[in-house]
Each structure stands twice: as structure tokens, then as C-alpha cells.
Amino acid sequence: xxxxxxxxxxxAHHLGVYAALHPEADPHLPQGTRxxxxxxxxxxGYWPALTAGPEWRDGRPDPVDRWSLRVIGALAERFxxxxxxxxxxxxxxxxxxxxxxxxxxxxxxxxxxxxxxAGLWVSFRxxxxxxxxxxxxxxxxxxxxxxAAQPCRTACPVAALTxxxxxxxxxxxxxxxxxxxxxxxxxxxxxSACPAGQRHGRLAAQSAYHMTQFL
Numbered sequence: 519x520x521x522x523x524x525x526x527x528x529x530a531h532h533l534g535v536y537a538a539l540h541p542e543a544d545p546h547l548p549q550g551t552r553x554x555x556x557x558x559x560x561x562x563g564y565w566p567a568l569t570a571g572p573e574w575r576d577g578r579p580d581p582v583d584r585w586s587l588r589v590i591g592a593l594a595e596r597f598x599x600x601x602x603x604x605x606x607x608x609x610x611x612x613x614x615x616x617x618x619x620x621x622x623x624x625x626x627x628x629x630x631x632x633x634x635x636a637g638l639w640v641s642f643r644x645x646x647x648x649x650x651x652x653x654x655x656x657x658x659x660x661x662x663x664x665x666a667a668q669p670c671r672t673a674c675p676v677a678a679l680t681x682x683x684x685x686x687x688x689x690x691x692x693x694x695x696x697x698x699x700x701x702x703x704x705x706x707x708x709x710s711a712c713p714a715g716q717r718h719g720r721l722a723a724q725s726a727y728h729m730t731q732f733l
Contacts, residue, residue, distance in 0.1 A: 521652045524555060524597055531589050532567045534560035536633050536640055538654045539620040546611050548600045552651040556617055557590060558642045562719035582643075590644035599646040613642050622657040628670045628679040628708055634658030637715020638670060638708065661714035673711035675701075694733060702729050 525535050537556035541547060547554065559565075568574060573584040583605050594601035604613040617623040617631060623640060626632035633640035635658055662668070670679070675697070678689035693701045701707060705725025709715065 519597055519650060521654055524646065527593055527596065528557055529560060532560045532564040533557045533643065536636060536642065537617040537620040537622040539616065540651060547602065547647050550649045551647040553648040554616060555646045556613065556642050557644055557646065558640060565721050565724040586643040594646055597646065597648065599648045601644055602647055603644045604642055617642065620657065624660045624662065626662055626670060627668055627681060629681065629683060630679065632661060632712065632714065634661050634714060636718050637661065637712035639715045639718045639720050665713055669711040670708050673708045675707065679708050690733065693729065702726065705729060
């Protein structure tokens, strides 16, 4: 078993390995975990795959989480791993801390996680905790140092995302008003502005769904 084999298997379900690390003894992980692979939506293709699944069509709550449980759970079984998820708490598992510890993901100028390929669209649906210590490729180059314009800093119409933190109240007040139509239907303008994520191709329908869940 190699990292490449797991990455190919995840890609077949439109999931990417966006962070990978060799964790030290971590009380949040199964005992003996030596490799942790964090999986997130791989675009384009993830949203059509998810909405074609039974979880989306059965009318029951939480289709995205249930899809993740099924698909990532099957990957874990295939590779003799344990699947862990960022939902289902409290308590919630420290996916952000794991991602930053991997060096595959960094904190952006607006305090959102950023990835060299997925940009500010990077997110995680689950992770595989393996007892084997796999050889890992080097992390992708961080995108922000080479981004002179840094459009993420000015893309929010109400400056809700800044180096000082996230003004959730200002964001929700704007998005729920008539002037927030573009955010409601197309997703966060800050995430959309990131040059590193332009090829990640998130569909407007996906962003609109997640914005509805956020609100």
C-alpha cells in the first residue's frame, strides 16, 4: 500500500488528499496511527458525484455527511484504516490543526485555510488514520507568498474576513439582505477571488447549498 494508491482510489470518488502527516501520539486519533490523510472535495466533479448518490436522493437530512460516511468509510475498509470525520460532535476533531501541522495547508491573509491547488476552497470531508507509516510526497508550495495582488483581502463587500478574524454577524447580515444575492447564490466572494483556486471549479449550485446551510 502506498500514498499514491490511496490517492488514486480517493480520486475515483472525486476526493483529493489535501493534507498528509505523520502524527505524534494524538489522543484524538486511534492508538497506533502513524499516517493521517485528510480528504476533501476534488473539483471539478465532486458535486455531480455527490448529488448522484443515494444520500442526496433519499430526502433524509445531512446528505453530504452521510455520503462522506459511506464513501470514506469504504476507503478506510479497503486500506485497513480507520475513518475519522470533522462532523458528528461535539467534541469535534481538530482537522484545522492537523491540516496546518501537515504544511500542505497554510493560513491565508484572511485567516481561512489555503492550499496550493484548491486555494481558499480547500475543505475536508474526512480522514484516513493508518497504522502504517507511508512515504509522503513533499507538500505543495504555499500560494500566498507568490500572490502579489492578494485579492482575498478586498473581495468581501463588508470586510467580514480580515487578518483580525471573521465578523460572522456582518457576513450574515449582508448575505441575508437583498445586496447579498451574489453571495447567496454563488458562494463566498473571498474564496472565489483566490487565484490558486481558480482551477478548482466549484459549481454555483454547490456554493448555494453550503451558503444555505451556513445561514
